[in-house]
Every structure is written in structure tokens, then in C-alpha cells.
Amino acid sequence: MSALWRINLWVCSFFVLVTVACMALLVHQALADVERELQSAEAVVEYLSETAERDPVSLQPRLTGSLRHVRVRWLEPGEAAQLPVQAGLDAWLGQLMFAEARHNAQVLDLQDGRRVQIAIDPRDEIDEIWDSLQQLLSLCGLALVSSLFAIRWAVRRGMCLLDELLWALQQVSGGQLKVRLRAEGLPEARQLAAHFNRMTATLEQTRADNTRLTQTLLAVQEQERTHLAQTLHDDLGQYLAGIRAQACLLRLAMDQPETVEHTARLLEQNCEHLQQGFRALVHDLYxxxxxxxxxxxxxxxxxxxxxxxxxxxxxxxxxxxxxxxxxxxxxxxxxxxxxxxxxxxxxxxxxxxxxxxxxxxxxxxxxxxxxxxxxxxxxxxxxxxxxxxxxxxxxxxxxxxxxxxxxxxxxxxxxxxxxx
CATH class of the missing domain: 3.30.565.10 (Histidine kinase-like ATPase, C-terminal domain)
Structure with a gap:
């Protein structure tokens, strides 16, 4: 799952929790409001019932048709009294908000021979609560959609920067150290580009320095080998050649004591020079x-x-x-x-x-x-x-x-x- 989808899932979960909490708070507040409304409606029902029994003429349909939370219904002869039937979410909300005992209706037989049913009708209150819940859901849904679009826009901009950075890192890992990021956009993006560009510039300079030092080290190595070869050939080699020649001379001049003595001294000097040369050479090496x-x-x-x-x-x-x-x-x-x-x-x-x-x-x-x-x-x-x-x-x-x-x-x- 991509980062954008994970962020969307977290935001949706947060909005769901907030919406459920707001709905629970709204219903809890509505319970207190409904309690007060129904107490008032019960008082109206009692008043209308007492008034109708004393003076049936005063109970006129044009006066009782606009009552809130109270329904006055005139019954035909032989018609049974019944409450309005609710279904679906209205029935569930009515069961949640209203007590069953308050749904009982009063049927009165008036002195003029008419029959009337006076009952508490919760449909107005259910409609109000349902409208409030719909407004809350609509507001939360609009806020969720707006948030998701804003997050998508912001994350897309960040993802574009990450995609560019990933591409640049792939170039660097492939040895292309001349790649640079564009220093534009958000301050964070400019800082990231500046640090990345300094890093690649440092790596490029370091690689150039390493190349230069490697070439210098190779040149120094060749110089040391050349110096070692020249020392062995020109200095130590000459002494060895002189010692060999003097050894041959000793073989030929064995009957000439003075020549033998002189040649022996030269041999001793050459051996001493040879030993000093070897010591200097060894000291240079270690x-x-x-x-x-x-x-x-x-x-x-x-x-x-x-x-x-x-x-x-x-x-x-x-x-x-x-x-x-x-x-x-x-x-x-x-x-x-x-x-x-x-x-x-x-x-x-x-x-x-x-x-x-x-x-x-x-x-x-x-x-x-x-x-x-x-x-x-x-x-x-x-x-x-x-x-x-x-x-x-x-x-x-x-x-x-x-x-x-x-x-x-x-x-x-x-x-x-x-x-x-």
C-alpha cells in the first residue's frame, strides 16, 4: 500500500471516529430536549382532553391541525383507534428516542356523538433529529472530501520531490555525480536540494581528489621503483662489478704481495660502501x-x-x-x-x-x-x-x-x- 493510500485510510478513520462521536453527542443532547418536549406535549394532551369533555365545540380541526407533537384525529363510527406506523430508520430512531408508554393515545366519546383520538406524535421530533443527523453527516462528508483532496494535492507535491530525489540517487549510485536537484518550490524542498547538491559536489570533488592522488601515488611508486633500480644498478651494481674484477685480479697477482695488499684494501672499501648502500636502501624501505x-x-x-x-x-x-x-x-x-x-x-x-x-x-x-x-x-x-x-x-x-x-x-x- 502506498503512502498516499495509508494517509487516506488514517484520515478516513479519524473522520469516522469524529463523526460517530458527534452523532453520539447529538443524540445524547436530543434525549434531554425530547424529554422536555414530550412533557409539554403530555400537558397539551391532558388539557385538550379535559376541554373536549367539557366543551366539544371548542375542539375545532382548524385549531388542532397545527399543533406540534400532538395529533388530533376524528374517528368515524366503528373505526378503531391506531397510532401512525413508522418504518425504516424513522422507526429505529423513534424506538431509540421515545418511550413506548408515551405512544398510548386517548380516545374520547364527545357529548355531541363524535369520537376523537388525541395522542402524542413523535414524528416532528424524529424529523428534526434526522435533519440534524443528515446535516452533520453532510458537513463531515464535505470536510472529509475536502481534506482528502487537500492531502492528495500536498502529498503529490511531496511525492514529486521524492520521485526526483529517488531518480537523482539512482544516478548517483550509478556513478553520475554531476546530477543536481532544482532549488525551487517549498522551503523544505529548497533546503533538501541544497544539501543534496552540496553532497554530490563533495562526492564529485572527493572522487576527483582520489583520482588525482591515485595518479600521484602511482607516479611516486614508479619513482621509487626507478630509484631502487638505479641504486641497485648504478651504485650497488658497480661495487659488485668492482669486487668481482678485484677478485679476478687477486687470482692473477698472487705472486705480487704489494698488488694483493692494495687489491685487498680496495675490496674492503668496496664491501664497506656496499654495506652502507644496503643499509640506506633497507632504511628507506623499512x-x-x-x-x-x-x-x-x-x-x-x-x-x-x-x-x-x-x-x-x-x-x-x-x-x-x-x-x-x-x-x-x-x-x-x-x-x-x-x-x-x-x-x-x-x-x-x-x-x-x-x-x-x-x-x-x-x-x-x-x-x-x-x-x-x-x-x-x-x-x-x-x-x-x-x-x-x-x-x-x-x-x-x-x-x-x-x-x-x-x-x-x-x-x-x-x-x-x-x-x-
Whole structure:
């Protein structure tokens, strides 16, 4: 069942209940009114009966024909007295409203030889009550029809908006993010269209950013592979080729001690360079230092190496002893600090960096700040900032980046800790 039909059913049920309640109230009020009317009619019947017995001439048809709730009927000789017979709804309403005892008629034999029947006739009262009930039913029916038409008109307008929204959502689910709703009509419709259009615009921009970041990540991946291949081929490969050549030379110059000694020294140097190259390559691929040192000492070593390469002074502050962290969490924190230092070296133009790592209140906080030139925060973060935000999200924490022109950059990470 559609929403419109359900609303119509509820409205009809409400109107039926209201109509029944009004009819019950009307009948209840009519009972009190009928009681007063019949008491008056009984008094009229008694008066007419006494008057007719004393003075039959005074009981004229032209005087008694317009009486309300009282019927005076002249009987022919031998005619039996009977009450008016009612059928259908009038009979049901008469039984409901009037007591049977009050339907008894008085038959008088007048002194002039005529016979007359004087009785209470409830038909006038039944007609009045029936007219009131018909007016009530007509009024409720007219109100119900008007309400249904008004509801249909209003619901149709709302359904048109819902149909348009459903169509737009189907387009969005199919990947068509350029769809927009028309901002017109009711204020609610305009607000809905505005929120939907902002949502689709955000989704479209997010998809464009993801596409751009994916392309950038693929380019960075290719650059890393190219750098790795060049390092293995141009640097480590040359050392391996030199070691091989020197080993062959040793075989040929075994009877020349000076040549053997010189070649051995060269072999030792090449092996040392080869070992350093492998260490640097492994460190770029994975921070092995995290397996052997606590996080604070690994941070201190990273900052010292970065200072020796970039020439930027640092100040490292560590709070109370840190609880043990899992290997993935340590790696994320290490890489986040590494990426932040890389951004400072490339863009900050700073001469000093302050790093604070502390544990307080069940949370781990990392704060990094430089004294560089600063800048307005970019609306669309690049790969570096995006990777830091993703690492903070993986840690279950929140990363805030604050920057103002001339005031440097500040990076604050707060993450929960499970202390055992």
C-alpha cells in the first residue's frame, strides 16, 4: 500500500471516529430536549382532553391541525383507534428516542356523538433529529472530501520531490555525480536540494581528489621503483662489478704481495660502501631501528640524521615513559614524523624544529612545530599531507595542522592508547 493510500485510510478513520462521536453527542443532547418536549406535549394532551369533555365545540380541526407533537384525529363510527406506523430508520430512531408508554393515545366519546383520538406524535421530533443527523453527516462528508483532496494535492507535491530525489540517487549510485536537484518550490524542498547538491559536489570533488592522488601515488611508486633500480644498478651494481674484477685480479697477482695488499684494501672499501648502500636502501624501505630501539630513541636518532643532512636544529622533548606500542603503530608514528620533517625541509624555510612526544590521560600526543615562513592551509592536501591524515586515521587518532603566514607550521596528533 502506498503512502498516499495509508494517509487516506488514517484520515478516513479519524473522520469516522469524529463523526460517530458527534452523532453520539447529538443524540445524547436530543434525549434531554425530547424529554422536555414530550412533557409539554403530555400537558397539551391532558388539557385538550379535559376541554373536549367539557366543551366539544371548542375542539375545532382548524385549531388542532397545527399543533406540534400532538395529533388530533376524528374517528368515524366503528373505526378503531391506531397510532401512525413508522418504518425504516424513522422507526429505529423513534424506538431509540421515545418511550413506548408515551405512544398510548386517548380516545374520547364527545357529548355531541363524535369520537376523537388525541395522542402524542413523535414524528416532528424524529424529523428534526434526522435533519440534524443528515446535516452533520453532510458537513463531515464535505470536510472529509475536502481534506482528502487537500492531502492528495500536498502529498503529490511531496511525492514529486521524492520521485526526483529517488531518480537523482539512482544516478548517483550509478556513478553520475554531476546530477543536481532544482532549488525551487517549498522551503523544505529548497533546503533538501541544497544539501543534496552540496553532497554530490563533495562526492564529485572527493572522487576527483582520489583520482588525482591515485595518479600521484602511482607516479611516486614508479619513482621509487626507478630509484631502487638505479641504486641497485648504478651504485650497488658497480661495487659488485668492482669486487668481482678485484677478485679476478687477486687470482692473477698472487705472486705480487704489494698488488694483493692494495687489491685487498680496495675490496674492503668496496664491501664497506656496499654495506652502507644496503643499509640506506633497507632504511628507506623499512625503519629497522624500530625493532631494536624504543620509539623515543628511534625518534631521536631520526632527528639527528635529519639534522646532519638538512642542517636544521631540533629540540626533542619526551614526557613520561611511553607504554609499549604495537609494531604497526610504531611504524605509522615513525613515518608520520619522517613525512613531517620532509615537508619542513622542502617548504618551511625553517631554522629550528621542536618535537614533543608525551603520554597523558590514556592518549599519546605528538606535536611538531617549526619557525619557518608558514602559509595558508591548502584546501586540497597533497600526497604528503594526505598520507599523514591516513596514518592518523589508522592510529585511531586525530591530526590537526595549523599554519599562518610568517608563524610557521604546527602539527598535532592525538591518539588513544590501550594501557595494559
Amino acid at each position: 625503519p629497522v631501528v624500530l625493532q631494536h630501539l624504543p620509539l623515543s630513541e628511534a625518534f631521536s636518532l631520526l632527528l639527528e640524521q635529519w639534522q646532519s643532512r638538512q642542517g636544521i636544529a631540533f629540540r626533542f622533548i619526551v614526557g613520561q615513559p611511553l607504554p609499549p606500542l604495537s609494531a604497526p603503530d610504531k611504524t605509522h608514528l615513525y613515518r608520520l614524523l619522517q613525512e613531517a620533517l620532509t615537508n619542513i625541509a622542502r617548504h618551511a624555510e625553517a631554522s629550528q624544529v621542536r618535537v614533543r612526544l608525551q603520554h597523558h590521560g590514556g592518549r599519546l600526543r605528538l606535536f611538531i612545530r617549526d619557525n619557518g615562513c608558514g602559509a595558508q592551509q591548502p584546501q586540497r592536501p597533497g600526497v604528503g599531507l594526505y598520507s599523514m591524515f591516513e596514518r592518523a586515521r589508522s592510529l585511531g587518532g586525530k591530526l590537526r595542522i595549523i599554519s599562518h603566514p610568517g608563524a610557521g607550521w604546527a602539527l598535532a596528533l592525538s591518539m588513544p592508547l590501550e594501557v595494559s
